[in-house]
Amino acid sequence: MTEWAEEKYQSILQIVPTVSRETAGALMAFEEAVKKWQSHINLIANATLPELWTRHILDSAQLAEFKPQAKNWCDIGSGGGFPGIVIAILLKEQSGFHIDLVESNNKKAAFLRSVSAEFNLPTTVHTSRIETSYIHINKPKIITSRALASLEKLFELTQPWFEQGATALFQKGRDYKKEIAEAEKNWKFDFEVHQSKIDKQSVILEISKIDSRKG
Structure with missing residues (x-):
């Protein structure tokens, strides 16, 4: 590895201590793919491109440490592959692992399919709205979302999967x-707050057993 690549490898080790050099190399190659496609379609905010490795890849990678043995994942609003593609790269060697990626934008979905093929990832890309994807995605164990919608809206979108035990x-x-307080007006749910390892102002909400208060 070059010195530049070694620094990135050491940084990912701080987030995922078991990551191999080969997997870290795949993440770096994915980083380059994002940069290449970014010139054609808006995968991420251009202002964050200089921080792509830390702000997007490392930030996404920390999710893989929560439930590494879970087989069936579903990432909604997958966009530029954060966190879905990053999780797929990190967990692809886990026996039986698969992740569904839901993205309604055709160009972004094409990107997701392209990198999934390039890195031989166990993904299925659904070019559809989340509300119409339930019939195709059965009983995911883990649902992920990053910068998509308010917590209350996310509950509305994912309730069928929560009812299946996700x-x-x-x-x-x-x-x-504030989002938790707003959601609690209409929903009952169990949750834990985990501090982000990347951004001190960000968290990961681990949520289960949601139930509407509307009856």
């Missing part, structure tokens, strides 16, 4: 307490 890992920013 657990959610939702990445949230500084207003997460």
